[in-house]
Amino acid sequence: MAASTRQFTTLSVLLLSAVLLSSSPTLSGAVDTIRPGQSLSGNQTISSANGTFELGFFSPGNSSRSWYLCVRFKSIPRKTIVWVANREAPLSDPASSELRLSPDGVLVLLDQSKVPIWSSNSSSSTVFRRPKSTVAVLLETGNFVLRDGPAEASVLWQSFDQPGDTLLPGAKIGYNGTEGKSWKLVSWKNREDPSPGLYSLELDPSGAVQVLIQRNGTQTFWKSGEWNGQIFSLTPEMMALHEYGIDGFFSSNTTYFAYVDHEVGGLSTMWIDVSGRWMWQKWIESTQEWSVFSFMPRDPCEVYVGCGPFGTCSTHITPYCGCLPGFEPTSMADWSLGDTSGGCSRRTLLQCGSNSSAGGGQDGFLKLSNVRLPTSPVSLTASSAQECRQACSGDCSCTAYAYGSDCSVWKGGLQNVKQIADGDPPVTGPVGDLFLRVAASELPRPVKKKTTFLPALLGAVAGLILVVLLLVVSMLVWRCHRRRLMAKALATQGFLVPFRYRDLRSATKNFSEKLGKGGFGSVFKGTLPDASVVAVKKLEGLRQGDKQFRVEVAAMAAVQHVNILRLRGFCCEGAKQLLVFDYMPNGSLDAHLYPKSVENVLDWGRRFQIAVGTARGLAYLHEKCRECIIHCDVKPENILLDEAFQPKVADFGMAKLVGRDFSRVLTTMRGTLGYLAPEWISGVPITPKADVYSYGMMLFEIISGRRNSEEPQSGRPSFFPAWVVAEVNVADDVGGCALDDGTDAEELRRACRVACWCIQENEGERPSMGQVVQMLEGVVEVEMPPVPRLLENHVASGEQIVYFLEMSFVSSKASSSSTVVSTN
Template identity: 30%
Template structure:
């Protein structure tokens, strides 16, 4: 029966190739389509858009709104997207009606439009692959070891790849973009992300996410700002496994029918859908429910699912715009204008600053806007409850803060909520019936040079500031001399030290250590600003280092410079305080990217491979190119930082361990992180090969997209290195590769070679592991991976030893806390 169905599908597809007006919903692999104006099933619409249909599932009635897959472009038709769209079609007239322009409900390549003569291929090995006209890979489904027999577009708009048994291998419904059609589900944590605008289909700032309790609309900033919420209730508890299904005009969650409620009134209860309906998160933040009129062929908005005022959307009038009576106005201060309309012809674009903001605190000025409301009041508990003046000061000291909204309690400026904004979206002017009207906005603006020092008032102010600076300078000089007197003996012996900071300077630079970037066994890291430059300040927990040792090690580390090591800019050794000042890395640590957390887009293989090379080169420099060998002892994704171009740099190497070149081994108490510790830590006699082992664990995590020790997994899947050992012995290593890695088939050979390199680094016997210089050569393809590897990465012998939990704190530790179960 299966073979007969396949034969029919193949037969019908052969007709679709040769008959000009014959449409089919199915294609059999291998097949390829070239995006060309000569394609037989092309339709141009009155709005300037064009569709080139590859697959079409005509409405069961023989005419009406139908789902199709193919190439789509909007006016002016300069570039194309491979999309699923709804068109008004008929088999009776063998054509397409121009009832309404195509409605796109899914797109494969939103971030990379293609040109004429691009190619879409369907193969049994890779599924669908999309290449631009220059041959570059744009998008692929990649199906692993599965074999694809064909593809079809269902009558409900699902694009499905199937195997010889007609089982689904891949389907578009599992990868939603900005829309849901009837019957499609949205799993907990999944997002719908709107396009930027009608002429820019890259992912915009607005997204919708399903969490326990309902649907939440956010505008993406740092941190994201909540603007809309739809609570979903039932008689069943809802947890993280929540699943929503948009079906027959209603929403189902965990197999229970849900309606939206507000003030005990049912707001949304859609009628049974006899025609095509769908919901879409549009670029303006509205979540709209659309439906087709079967007679006119028009697609109409049935309702807006977010029941909030138009002025309450974050992008209603762009950045800094104030929505007043349905019109956009720019913020105006008593001392003049600081903003202008971004485009007088397009008020929805908002306002732009006349003078760009900088991080120079001395040139900042507050522009006060009273009686305005702001949409981001979703969680009061997440924001500081402080007085108004402290709210403004905290923003002034933070370079990334652009404005604050202060919400009063009972009209009291000494008691309220402080909402700092790293990106300012639209405000709403005072409305008597609007919530949160008892608030004010303080927008940070830049004072232009022409406004400084022009009058006696400004002159006296400037003089007062000079006096204040002088007093502060005297105080700092006195404190500096005290510190210099304390440290004179060894400072004179250590020329070339990095910048020395007082504890008070770093406390102010970090706003009293309020913005924590991360925390580990050695200390916590805080974001700060110094001389208009963002910095990362690490406050060490341990004070066991004597001041001489601390300063000597700071001098050593401060004198080394490498592109793949985070730069040490300064330090503080003030009484019992030990702090290190590093350059700031805007993309944070690697762990935030390789575990696909926070809804981030998975890194592609070229970026992952470049990160592995960068880390290897940084470690090679520490081990082999410094005057004293530096062993890191805590290599893990949290200590690998990424800059704006995703170049990787090793961090937290400052106070690891300095080893003389003539020493082959060193005895030290255990330090590091469970899951990344080499087995020789059980003897306390270690070499730089402990870093090689940890590096091997990091490689495996990058390749597999998960942590080595993951206690959220079942017991048999908890330890990744154990699974690696099993898969290596059964020759099933490819099964471990991260499923979010979309371009595996292109780089399969390189990926598997890196996997073998990781296993070389994970050898139980440290003498069999490669040096980091050899690792670099393998990655540069100047050497081959060792072939006679021991695949017993874990030991079955339980052991105990005296080690440390945090650095150098004695505790009894099982062998399982090293790289994992043994």
């Protein structure tokens, strides 16, 4: 049976080659479709309908001689390949190679000798049974599909069913037992070679609904934890990815997870990197760069044998992999392309034994303090460290030893060594002092004793002078090295950077350009060595120990959301405590809600975008962090705007820094007058609904363009709800006023109703921030709100208030000052 199958496959390939070698027309112009009999070769490409992706022959490296049939992004300048057909069979000459769609409806890739090296159906016995109406189309999703005719026709084959190292939104990993399909990601060998590498990302084959990262398909070193319907249990960071997520499908024969991206018009991918980590990235249009916003495992040193034999890993330098003392990379070319699996080799060969006459003296042991010990030790019986040392020294195959409660020795390459530094999280595996076997030339030179006083004195003076010179040079070199490391660390996404005070003082030009004064301190503009602009906040009035401050800052670093101001780093040197944030070029929301000129009034589209984005950020703080975070000071001054006017909730972390039991404080009132919920004054326990109230008051301001609380003018009340009552009583009826052409009336009406719901005096009647987001986005219907209790004695119905807010928005468009709106 197997022999007949092989004969049939061989015959099929020969017949297919004969068909494909016949003349066929090539494509002309940029299209998205290949039709039966057409071919693609050389520098010809096809593009998706809107030009986001293109398919053609590309070389991943700048100087590579290997070519591949790839799908890559076309709409961005950064060369990003997302799918490769011939991963294990590169082409040397794309001009004489061809991708053909045969008359029988099969995609076949022919090399320069016209030998088929890849087929869309190479393993199927139905290779010649495709209908002649079959076409190959590159979709706008990046999926290259083979289908029977028009767009609604069934898909016969698709590239999403043969993923490489990357998933685009809509693609999936898992298996389909009914159709005999399986999907997993396999890393590239290095950054210029797409052939299958060491690491894979797949669903647990044992049946547990979780994702695994494996080395060589056998060694599992990271697990996501089981799926609970929203996230993987051991990966709570996924709750921070509001616009990105995973949809799951489970049955007796089919289980898969599909990558989804809810952001309209955005570009994003997830992939298994050559370093063995599961990465997520988003294209940032303003910087024209990819931004990595999440990766697992969080500690790169948890990747199994990531740095190879005799390599060492450290999370405090970039790149993470280095070599043990006395060793150097086995292949610098591979290391420069991200492939460190080859590890390191000795600079000087061991003499082994006592043959010191061979040219270098006896081998010795170099002490490496506080390291994660290598895997696979051999235990020996020894009553002391000296006996353990002698046991290793007498065995030429012994490369290192460690003595703790017992004697452990290692033979061959040392794997998974990690240098532990202060502040590192707990590591898996034993930690201790490792004694590494090195050649005599790699050992520190012993100090020789002088037999006379004068030579000793001269030597001491010369040594002192040399030490002073070395210290001066070392300090200069260290400063330059420190700056380079800081610049590299800033380029590494997802890591919190510990800054020195003098580096931040230099970056801010001695804190000369003040941006403003926020909660707990002043904010200054600064420029880091990598030319990125940041905002540096000098904290004032805090009384926290160094350790507690670092713990709280680490908690703030875990808060990652597109509508939360990102914490870049921190400084903690005694009383000098500073935080470093992304710089927001458009400042705070209040500067745009109350501009000095009518021309700068925000249109409704941007106001609504800011309202929805702020609600999403607060919903994340309340509902999707490991610990619920109550902002306690929601107001326009604490909403910052980036270059695209996307809102970022700021100053949310300082209330948490003051004390972790902040949500249980009953008597100490925090926040800003005009935005405080009634429960602050009544003394009941504070819940996230206090932020909902403050958000509602701010939403009044966004709609009306009028401050919540300001100086009285012409005898009018200064508190906003009281002003609403006064203005509603001026109006004679409700209805009949047309909005300007640029305003979505339904959005405005929803926003007005939501604002009234948020300021209900009884917190139980207020919606959660998650419900606020759904109401603003139109996911759920917003009922007419009841009259807030503080207004119910003055206003007949909620409809009056909603109508007045709509008119107040029209008034704000007509003038930058507060104008009374009335109807006839």
